[in-house]
Amino acid sequence: ETGVTQTPRHLVMGMTNKKSLKCEQHLGHNAMYWYKQSAKKPLELMFVYNFKEQTENNSVPSRFSPECPNSSHLFLHLHTLQPEDSALYLCASSQERGAGLDTQYFGPGTRLTVL
Amino acid sequence: GDSVTQMEGPVTLSEEAFLTINCTYTATGYPSLFWYVQYPGEGLQLLLKATKADDKGSNKGFEATYRKETTSFHLEKGSVQVSDSAVYFCALSDASAGGTSYGKLTFGQGTILTVHP
Numbered sequence: 001e002t003g004v005t006q007t008p009r010h011l012v013m014g015m016t017n018k019k020s021l022k023c024e025q026h027l028g029h030n031a032m033y034w035y036k037q038s039a040k041k042p043l044e045l046m047f048v049y050n051f052k053e054q055t056e057n058n059s060v061p062s063r064f065s066p067e068c069p070n071s072s073h074l075f076l077h078l079h080t081l082q083p084e085d086s087a088l089y090l091c092a093s094s095q096e097r098g099a100g101l102d103t104q105y106f107g108p109g110t111r112l113t114v115l
Numbered sequence: 116g117d118s119v120t121q122m123e124g125p126v127t128l129s130e131e132a133f134l135t136i137n138c139t140y141t142a143t144g145y146p147s148l149f150w151y152v153q154y155p156g157e158g159l160q161l162l163l164k165a166t167k168a169d170d171k172g173s174n175k176g177f178e179a180t181y182r183k184e185t186t187s188f189h190l191e192k193g194s195v196q197v198s199d200s201a202v203y204f205c206a207l208s209d210a211s212a213g214g215t216s217y218g219k220l221t222f223g224q225g226t227i228l229t230v231h232p
Binding site: 043 | 220
């Protein structure tokens with residue numbers, strides 16, 4: 001495996017379900033990110049983890065709960081979602097260099113549909 | 116706050132045509148600038164980047180020059196192919212701003228490019 005992988009690639013869930021998205025990076029990076037990509041809207045940063053510590057929560061509703069057990073794995077736990085949460089959820093990783101975080105590398109995304 | 120504005124699409128071209136996708140930005144510090152490409156059904160791939168003024172990023176025949184005086188980072192390709200059909204995103208990372216901007220990418224809305232044979 002190389003790069004950034006995400007599972008599942010597609011997920012359909014009801015509003016009362018609980019599910020989790022998984023992201024794994026094989027690049028030796030120490031920062032990981034969750035983004036939401038909705039139709040006709042710019043990519044929205046949701047969460048940032050740097051060395052397993054959450055450094056940014058971009059005003060995301062509590063029905064989205066991230067977890068970063070180590071620098072290679074990132075989860076997004078989902079519960080009681082709304083239909084407007086249907087989107088492509090992208091994971092990314094980067095390596096901190098000097099004064100800032102370097103180029104971000106993205107996974108293929110999980111296409112989520114909430115019924 | 117930081118922002119990125121891309122030309123509205125969709126852009127439709129014939130194969131071997133010249134491509135320009137405009138991108139302008141506003142930032143409080145000295146950002147790095149990126150172009151990402153998203154092919155159908157896939158995630159974003161880094162296409163090219165530039166980290167300081169007058170730098171030129173290039174990859175796969177695409178080029179973009181960091182113009183501080185016009186706050187622009189326009190994407191160009193001299194001869195497009197059908198395989199270039201994708202969504203192109205301009206983005207900036209203003210790590211110099213510190214605080215919560217650290218490591219944050221700000222994206223434009225994306226430009227859909229369709230190239231016909």
